Amino acid sequence: MFRAEYITRSFDAKPALSAVSLSVKAGEIVCLLGPSGCGKTTLLRIIAGLETPDSGEVWFADQRMNTIPAHRRDFGLMFQDYALFPHLNVAQNVVFGLKMRGMARDEQAARLRTMLELVGLTSFERRDVSSLSGGERQRVALARALATQPRLLLLDEPLGALDAALKDRLAVELRAIIKSVQLPTIYVTHDQREAFAVADRVIIMNAGQIVQADTPSAIYHHPQTAFVARFLGMNNIVHVERVEDGHAITPIGTFSVDAPLLLFHPDGITLSDASGMRAVVRDVVFLGDAFRITVDCAGILLTFKHNARAVPMRAGDTIGIAIDSASVLPLTSD
């Protein structure tokens, strides 16, 4: 449906994007995930037509979009700060794009009602945008971006300005709304929880390049590079001493993985009785739904989660742990 090919862009001789390609299928939600400055927003702006690439092409349904200006691409874009027009009320904001297209007034009114219903803001028409809460503004911005029934929806950190609890709830709602209108969507965020909750496919970016693209669960269970693992909060990364016959030898054992760098996936580490591997507890943090335990195992720090009402250990205690060899994963360094 949509594809961008070999997009390259630099600012003042500093490369922001180097030959990035991506595609979006009909009805698919793709998340661009990465730390700030990784080029994800620049890519989104190039797709929107607000920025021009130095080289590379943007295609939509076999139409080359490079020369088509933003206002004629018929893509919807929602900004992080929402960019609601302060001089217009909620209804005027939502129908702005329809007005630009010269839609008849009664049609505009009908579309306005549908949109406000969709985002759950009926009876908000005459409200001033400055009187809205963060969550309400976000919905108005979404309704405005959807009102013109764009061919492609672009979202730039749409939940970035909201607090954690609201974020979780709205991420699910947002996905439901987008799925209900079956719109191909590119969603930019730096929050992996948000990306996993919303996306069909996640594209992780770093330093202007794509480092991994897959479904949320595949990325979570099989991060491929050290950057991706660290970005997802998995820091159990171990440098292999040497590899013999396809077996990696580390201070905490030998594993049948042929790679110089290993990830001990936190999900594969569990507490065990004294028969397990011996480790000294460094740190226990209560997370609410679980405890996060950091242990020192033969000079290597491993962190994992333990699900229980209470843990009978403190920093300095010696405990036993078990490592599931299936969750010892090869990583490429970056």
Add this chain to the structure above:
Amino acid sequence: MKWLAIVPLAFIGVFYFYPIITIMSAGLAPDGILSLRAFETIFASDYYRKVLAFTAGQAALSTVITIVLALPSAYIFVRYRFRGKTLLLALATLPFVLPTVVVAAAFSSLIGARGVVNALLISIFRLSEPPIQLERTLTIILIAHVFYNYAVALRILISSWASQSPRLEEAARMMGASGWRLWWFVRLPLLRPALIAASSLVFTFTFTSFGVILILGGSRFATLEVEIYQQVTGLLNLPIASALSLIQIMFMFILLVFYTGSQRRVAVDQQAAATIARPPRTWRGKLSIVGVLLLIGGLLIAPMLALIVRSFTAGTDGFTFDHYARLSINPRDSVLYAPPLEAMANSLVFAAITTVLAVIMGSIMAYLLYRARSTVVRLLDPLLMLPLATSAVTLGFGFLIALDEPPINLRSSLLLIPIAHTLVAMPFVVRSILPALRSINPSIEDAARSLGASGWRLWWQIQLPLIARGLFVGAAFAFTVSMGEFGASAFIARPDTPTAPIVIFRLLGQPGATNYGGALAMSAILMMVCAIAFIGIERFRSAGIGEF
């Protein structure tokens, strides 16, 4: 701190309201009974109605032309990054601090009968008389008004525009807005408060225009201000002069309420002021930059250059320092007339005193207004601006009749001039400091309080350093305002201690190439002095500081 406000309030009360009320009551209630006869005369007479219509009409026309030129220029300044942009903006702002008499001299040396352009055309086409005859026309008045106010409007529009999120415009483009619809539905509505602020300020300045009309317009044109001057000096008709003054003050006060109100809404968030300027990529972008260069070069810089050129060449075929050399000579050998250079020294002393007075009282007032929560105190804002909108002639004459007898006898005191100048300069100081104060993040103040700083220490250690730039800008404005003030000084200056603008006005009004050359040389010096003070303004003015 609050009690300190008594000082500037008392100053305004004694030196603004007392003289104005004195002259008003002398004019409108000569026998102690209020007589509205003067108003009846004014509104019944075709002549005064014409004066009123001309005053409002030329102000409206000047405002429209200024805004129409400044709006696209502001767009180009915000949108594009190009070499020399900062310098260009600085040069474009220089006219604003130039004395009216200097502006008059500059335009006469550019397009006047004896000006550079005419001299050139005469020598090329061997004409017997100057082909461009703009002196004493409405056109030259309008050109001079645009010359003065273009940068005022440009500055207000740029700072408001630059502090808007560029996302708003992008959002509109994503929804299909482009071209005129982008202007009509997004840019202009978003700029509305800034447009109102700029228009009302330009309208105020041009409505009360005095020097430009008197010198460039000649006897054919009279604004209210000029008419008041004629009524007082020529016809000694105090009732009519007072009534006209009152009409002008009322009218201006309404406008200033608008202005100060809209200025509060033009919340210039200095942190948010995004640099969205980029080098031009298209030929249209490049062409529009050339357009702005030509506009600023032709309209604003050319007259100033012409003034300097003519001050060396007027009256001769070659190049001469004569006009400058003669400035230290008393032309009439009279006891009452000081040599022009002495007048320049007088002006510098008066300006220094004015700067000190205006900065001290202006910063106290700005602090009071910044703290203001009640509507009553907020009304002080436009009230404080009133001296700007009051006929300088009325003020000057008010000084003469109110302050030369007990209880306040300052008759022929040299202090009268800096006092009058302070009244006119204070609004500039307040308007430079107020936005700086308003842009201080309130949590900074809270942090200081929680660390134990309060009252004086809060002001001295936290607020003052944060508004220091605004303070310098205000001081430089006060200085240049005082250097250039003409209307009130013309009344209250003692004949033996004239100010520089008064001497220039006298020289311009006298026949002969020597006097004309002297006026140009003197104007060039005054322009340089103001330019130096102005460089101070530019060095300390950061984006968004100063509402002028």
